[in-house]
Amino acid sequence: MHADSLIILDFETTGLSPDKGDRAIEIGAVKIENGVVIERFQELMYPGRPISYFIEDYTGITNQMLGKAAPCDEVMHRFADFIQGQNLVAHNASFDKRFLDSELKRISSGYTGQFACSLLLSRRLYQAAPNHQLGTLINYKGIVSKGSFHRALFDAEMTAKLWLAMLDDIQQRAGIEQVPFSLIQKLSKATKANINKVLAHHR
DNA sequence: TGCCAGGCCCTCTTTAGGGCCTT
Numbered sequence: 001m002h003a004d005s006l007i008i009l010d011f012e013t014t015g016l017s018p019d020k021g022d023r024a025i026e027i028g029a030v031k032i033e034n035g036v037v038i039e040r041f042q043e044l045m046y047p048g049r050p051i052s053y054f055i056e057d058y059t060g061i062t063n064q065m066l067g068k069a070a071p072c073d074e075v076m077h078r079f080a081d082f083i084q085g086q087n088l089v090a091h092n093a094s095f096d097k098r099f100l101d102s103e104l105k106r107i108s109s110g111y112t113g114q115f116a117c118s119l120l121l122s123r124r125l126y127q128a129a130p131n132h133q134l135g136t137l138i139n140y141k142g143i144v145s146k147g148s149f150h151r152a153l154f155d156a157e158m159t160a161k162l163w164l165a166m167l168d169d170i171q172q173r174a175g176i177e178q179v180p181f182s183l184i185q186k187l188s189k190a191t192k193a194n195i196n197k198v199l200a201h202h203r
Numbered sequence: 204t205g206c207c208a209g210g211c212c213c214t215c216t217t218t219a220g221g222g223c224c225t226t
Contacts (some may be wrong), residue, residue, distance in 0.1 A: 013226050017208040022226075058226065094210050095225035119224060120211075133224070150226080192212090 005033040006087040006181075008163060010155040011099045012059045016017070018102035024072055025061055027079050028152025030160045031086070035167070037160060041082045041155035044069035055110045057123035059150045073107050076152050080109040087181055091118035091159045116181065118159055120167055120188040123197045134158060141165045174202040 009029035015022035026045050027124065031039040044061065056062050069075075090096035093114060093115045104110055119148045122132050129140045134155060140147050143161045147154040167179045173196075190198045 011226080017225050019209090020207070022208090025226095055226070090225090092210090092223095092225040098209075099226090116214090118212095122214085123223095131223075134226090 003029060005029070005038075006089055006116075007031050007071040007083050008089045008118075008156050008160045009083070010090060010097060010152045010159060011096050012055075012061060012150065012152050013099055014047055014055055016095075018098050022099075024076075024103050025055070025066060025069075025160070026059070026152040027052060027075065027157055028154070028156040029079070029082065030153075030156050031082075032164070035164055037157070039082075040153065041079060043078070044074045045075040046070065047072055060148060061151070076103045076174050077109070080104060080107070080111065080163055083111050083113065085112060085115040087116065087164055089116045089118055089159065091117070091155070091162075092119045114181070114185075117188060118163055118166070118182050121184065124187055124190055124192060125169055127192055134162070137162055164184055170199070174199040176202055180188050 007029050009027065013022050013024050013026050022111035024045060026044045027041065029041040030037045036151050044065060044068050048071070050063050051061070058176050068130065094117070119132055122129070122137055126137065126140060130136055138158050138161070141162065141164065143158070143165065145158055149155060149158070170179050170183070171177060187198055
């Protein structure tokens, strides 16, 4: 497992529940190493049937665009290679993890990394934020954003910037120079009340 | 026609309900 690198990913999908037959339609991801984006992955994928008007409107991804895209199986093979051996991050990771697991199971593939969730971490660190939607947090942290939310690569890039901002804040609040993945997991499971104790313990 | 997720987290809690977040 690479200690200082990880993959930040985002799926666009036909709906909310892979258990009810929803499929991925786009995957976007960035690989971060030592605080810098060193690689990107972005592909549309054809889910085997038309998507709803709601999803076309929500994502800006149209049935026409998906008609030209490679099928999910093909794209997911490439993505499985991309994330090989890396820890993973997503905003509301339980959502993206369900789709990643579902799509990889269809091609009898998998991954070895662990997931961390930028949403859970932001709820601990930024308790004064108006809410913890990705777009709100980007504004809250004063991060410059130019592009379309609800497209996979853009959301992955924004999540990456938020992630790096959170690592900076953890470094300052804990007085440490490196933030191990294990501390991220510990902070994500902390309560709002004892977050400062968990940070102080690492001084 | 009717169905419509799941995990986290708070609280008027744990024999539960509902808001938040993701598409």
